[in-house]
Amino acid sequence: MARVVFTEADIARRVAELGEEIGGHYRDGELLVLGILKSSFIFVADLVRKIPRPHEIDFLIAASYGDASTSSGKVELLYDGETALEGKHVLLVEDIVDSGNTLNRIGRLLRKRNPKTVEACTLLHKHVAAELELVPRFVGFDAPPEFLVGYGLDYAEDFRHLPYIASIED
Ligand code: IMP
Ligand code: MG
Numbered sequence: 001m002a003r004v005v006f007t008e009a010d011i012a013r014r015v016a017e018l019g020e021e022i023g024g025h026y027r028d029g030e031l032l033v034l035g036i037l038k039s040s041f042i043f044v045a046d047l048v049r050k051i052p053r054p055h056e057i058d059f060l061i062a063a064s065y066g067d068a069s070t071s072s073g074k075v076e077l078l079y080d081g082e083t084a085l086e087g088k089h090v091l092l093v094e095d096i097v098d099s100g101n102t103l104n105r106i107g108r109l110l111r112k113r114n115p116k117t118v119e120a121c122t123l124l125h126k127h128v129a130a131e132l133e134l135v136p137r138f139v140g141f142d143a144p145p146e147f148l149v150g151y152g153l154d155y156a157e158d159f160r161h162l163p164y165i166a167s168i169e170d
Contacts, residue, residue: 002149002166006141011123011151011165014140015043018121019050021138022091029116030088031055034081036062036102039095039160042152043123047093058083062102075105085113094122095152096143097136100129107134124148124165 006014033051035044037059048057058081090110097103103120110118121138126145146169149155150162159166 002168004164004166005144005146005148006151006165008163011140011163012046015046015123016050018138018140019047019052022047022121023052025137026053026055026089026091032083032085032088032090032115033057033093034083034090034110035059035093036095036106037079039152039154040093040123042160043095044093047121056083056088060106062106075102077106077109085110085115087114087116089117090115090119091138092118092120092134094120094136096124096126096148097122097129097132098126100132103136104131104133123151124153 031053033044033048033055035041038061060077060081061079063076063078092103092106094103107118118134120134120136122136123140124143125136125139126143128145144167146167147155148165149159149168150165152160153165154160155168
């Protein structure tokens with residue numbers, strides 16, 4: 001069965017620290033927090049309340065996994081946010097970086113829209129990506145190379161609602 005990897009309290013503590021780090025990093029300019037749906041929705045909701053400076057919030061929908069627990073290597077953009085990126089600091093928010101395909105592909109796409117900067121924040125980083133073009137500047141936790149669920153992360157659309165993060169491998 002599932003093994004808890006990060007408790008609800010671990011996550012709350014780290015998300016509050018990340019919000020402070022992000023607030024300290026972006027001293028001036030307009031900030032847009034761009035969440036990658038669906039899996040980042042809980043993280044984004046908690047994180048933005050801990051970023052102590054004004055910012056806009058929008059989302060993209062990217063899909064790369066289907067119902068399998070291994071990466072298909074393809075990333076599809078199913079929904080594109082409507083907020084203009086030009087001249088803004090764009091902070092992409094991911095739940096977990098695994099192969100890095102999602103961040104690479106979305107980072108490339110967003111840079112064409114003339115933002116002032118593009119950085120990424122991920123709650124979890126597996127550190128297994130072969131080539132990361134967009135290295136996340138803000139990382140919540142280094143994650144084990146296992147399949148994790150909860151706090152927005154799913155396995156075939158299940159387990160997103162868990163308030164903690166668990167491994168479904170033995
Ligand atoms: P990528 O392989 O870095 O492109 O990861 C793409 C997406 O796959 C992430 O945003 C997650 O939504 C999902 N993903 C990767 N690893 C896991 C995992 O361990 N559990 C649940 N979803 C995952
Ligand atoms: Mg997912």
